[in-house]
Ligand SMILES: Nc1ncnc2c1ncn2[C@@H]1O[C@H](COP(=O)(O)OP(=O)(O)OP(=O)(O)O)[C@@H](O)[C@H]1O
């Protein structure tokens with residue numbers, strides 16, 4: 042009988058023990074090093090709920106990977122532990138997943154509706170109707186409800202802050218139930234965009250999570266490696282390297298743990314018995330490339346054409362283009378691909394967007410007599426990204442197309 046393709050892998054034993062569960066982004070360790078202060082502060086704000094009183098609303102800020110979600114989920118567990126008698130409710134919601142006002146009100150409401158027939162439907166009612174169903178249901182008994190809205194900026198940018206106004210108004214419309222909000226965001230500018238009334242009600246308490254420094258990241262990594270591997274798999278120098286790399290890139294614990302996980306996978310696949318510094322460097326390149334690939338894939342078609350134009354010119358030996366040259370190439374490519382052309386102005390805007398995403402680099406260049414133009418250059422690995430763009434169905438007409446630079450002046 043023919044052997045399954047899995048057999049050789051099953052026979053070869055892993056060279057070290059690795060508990061993948063513990064390395065997952067969603068895993069929350071029993072202790073969160075360097076966040077005790079924030080945990081204590083949050084516990085202090087929320088403890089009135091366990092005494093049937095309404096806690097203040099809290100707004101939590103901090104850059105990506107600073108432990109905001111981890112701390113709030115940890116607090117949720119601890120809160121439920123302390124609230125054995127069910128005095129209060131703690132609801133956690135990620136606003137990137139539930140990203141409309143209707144969605145949030147509906148899913149909060151449904152947590153309190155046991156009878157399936159009475160559940161609030163996914164669509165079909167007005168938001169106001171869902172709001173009044175929610176208020177009516179909540180107010181059936183005396184209770185305190187804490188609602189943690191993670192990535193709250195996502196919903197506000199998508200649907201405006203009306204919904205926050207509404208959710209903060211619940212307490213004016215109830216007699217028995219009291220609601221407190223924990224808003225979480227990594228967008229420091231987000232509160233500026235809020236209506237002042239909403240802002241002041243939402244941020245009774247404000248907490249800022251600072252980025253981790255290299256020493257702190259090292260402690261976080263050490264804790265995970267002890268849980269996930271046997272002794273000696275990840276040496277002190279490997280852990281220090283990962284911590285240093287992640288600290289350079291704005292102290293992001295997610296980045297540090299991603300590096301550890303990917304490096305461990307690479308070590309495992311290469312049959313090595315330890316994670317080496319080389320595995321870490323390779324992991325870093327792999328993660329960077331994956332991020333670029335994701336960003337490129339999710340670009341609108343017109344931006345892909347602009348990027349493709351830059352890369353084809355780069356391949357032909359001309360990596361730096363003026364805005365005018367980018368536009369000429371863009372128009373040429375659109376013609377060949379049978380795509381509509383945008384105006385020069387729109388293309389300039391799209392170039393700025395690509396710049397913000399870090400996919401191109403644009404810099405203002407002056408030339409004689411006060412003239413100015415931008416000099417634009419792709420900042421992605423050309424070969425890898427060309428391969429992705431070639432597979433795009435809307436760019437099928439450009440597959441294999443190459444730009445030839447004129448070598449003579451005519
Ligand atoms: N103090 C800590 N101890 C242990 N693990 C941590 C700590 N802080 C963060 N982590 C881990 O790092 C990863 C990122 O943390 P988390 O998801 O909480 O970041 P965040 O601040 O919510 O970021 P974002 O703004 O991108 O949502 C998670 O896997 C989390 O478990």
Ligand SMILES: [Mg+2]
Pocket residue numbers: 109110111191
């Ligand atoms: Mg988070």
